[in-house]
């Protein structure tokens with residue numbers, strides 16, 4: 051299969067590319083930077099979709115970049131890097147003479163309203179109560195392709211845990227130095243997935259002709275994981291103490307009130323359709339996932 055991946059140079063994209071290539075698929079990235087096996091977004095808009103069997107979008111400015119102030123300019127970048135890239139790929143698919151069979155977009159569990167108790171499956175309502183839920187709604191709306199042969203898949207991902215990027219790379223040094231601890235109360239749910247499973251679900255969606263619609267990209271044990279459970283397990287995997295809680299006011303001061311919600315609140319998300327689709331998780335268990343990552 052020839053697979054075109056928007057944002058394929060990033061943290062998830064590198065893992066997905068590796069997995070797809072190991073299954074014998076050919077991968078081309080759509081990127082802002084030139085390079086081997088890459089096309090630019092401008093080229094995609096001008097020339098149209100290159101010959102391919104499937105398209106994935108993983109592009110998105112890092113929302114939790116602590117070096118970027120949470121203001122209008124950054125918000126616009128966060129939105130356009132997801133919604134506009136998705137719209138550009140959807141348009142290219144709709145306009146293609148030979149449209150691909152599959153179109154997968156990875157969005158986020160921010161679609162569901164944070165709650166310490168409610169459990170959400172792919173059929174649960176959401177998408178219209180705060181900045182992140184509305185972002186996911188616009189992102190998923192941009193992915194819609196009018197009737198055609200291309201099946202659409204949305205993977206709503208939790209926090210992606212893996213080596214060399216994402217949340218772990220931001221937490222590794224503080225925890226390694228013994229400066230880690232729960233965030234805020236620590237009671238908030240922590241929806242998570244191992245990077246190999248997120249790449250695995252995308253690959254599963256590409257390779258199984260019958261799959262379409264929404265799939266939650268979280269581990270099956272994710273609803274039982276709180277931020278403090280994660281903290282204890284991560285510290286244990288590193289063999290370090292995790293005694294220093296990060297107070298809610300400090301999180302709000304560093305990230306801004308709107309963005310701090312992502313760290314101070316969380317959702318219990320169940321991968322119901324993902325499991326029903328026959329996907330077998332490699333890392334359903336948090337401590338095994340973390341041991342693999344820090345090994």
Ligand code: NDP
Pocket residue numbers: 057058059060061062063080081082083107108109110111112127130131132135156157158159207208209210211215216217
């Ligand atoms: P990365 O931060 O690694 O970024 C992915 C790619 O997006 C980059 O390699 C870059 O490609 C492209 N990109 C970054 N900023 C911009 C921008 N301003 N405009 C256009 N393209 C941009 O993301 P991840 O791999 O961690 O995540 C992949 C997707 O999954 C993202 O959409 C993210 O929102 C979503 N997601 C990730 C989670 C996580 O925990 N990592 C959790 C939930 C959802 P290039 O430089 O080649 O153009």
